[in-house]
Amino acid sequence: MQITPDIALDESEIRLQFTRASGPGGQNVNKVESAVQLRFDVAHSPSLPDGLRARLMHLAGRRLTAQGELIIDARRFRTQERNRQDAIDRLTDLIRQAAVPPKQRHATRPTKASKRRRLDAKRRRGETKRLRVRDQE
Known part of the structure; x- marks a missing residue:
């Protein structure tokens, strides 16, 4: 089963169990x-x-067991075949998401102007508070 051009899963690695579903039907x-x-x-x-x-x-989060087994439950549809396909589609989507490596973060510094703006805002706020103290005395 081809997931991406580089990744393929063997059908024997996937186990499917069928159970009775609740809901409409x-x-x-x-x-x-x-x-x-x-x-x-x-x-x-x-x-x-x-x-x-x-x-x-x-x-995978909570869908992963302590032994490292991923469990996907599919009971959205009324037919076994559609639920089977839905489960396989959800597995392939999850693997495709994991196949995209995270972008490397590049450390950046704040610009001089942004530092100035931040300090000006702090100064204005401090001034406002300082004026309030004089009003109460």
Whole structure:
């Protein structure tokens, strides 16, 4: 399964479990296992480079188990096939987000003019407060 031009996942790395979903569907809801739970072992996947793995684990948040397994629940649709596709799409979107490396921050200094403006504002504010003190005496 191709995620980006550089990253491809093996289908065997993804485990799908089907369960009964709550919500709309009438009597069908009680009979058909249309909800999908996708499990992907991020921590031990050979398809992911280390930097991507770390970013993906950070992005996954609460969806990640203590063992490093990503769990995605899909129960938005009434059919198993659409929920299955939804879960896979959400996994690929998450991996694509993690594939974008963060921009390096370049330290900048405040300009002379911005320092002057900040100090002038502080001076004006102090003056206002100083005038208030004289009014109360």
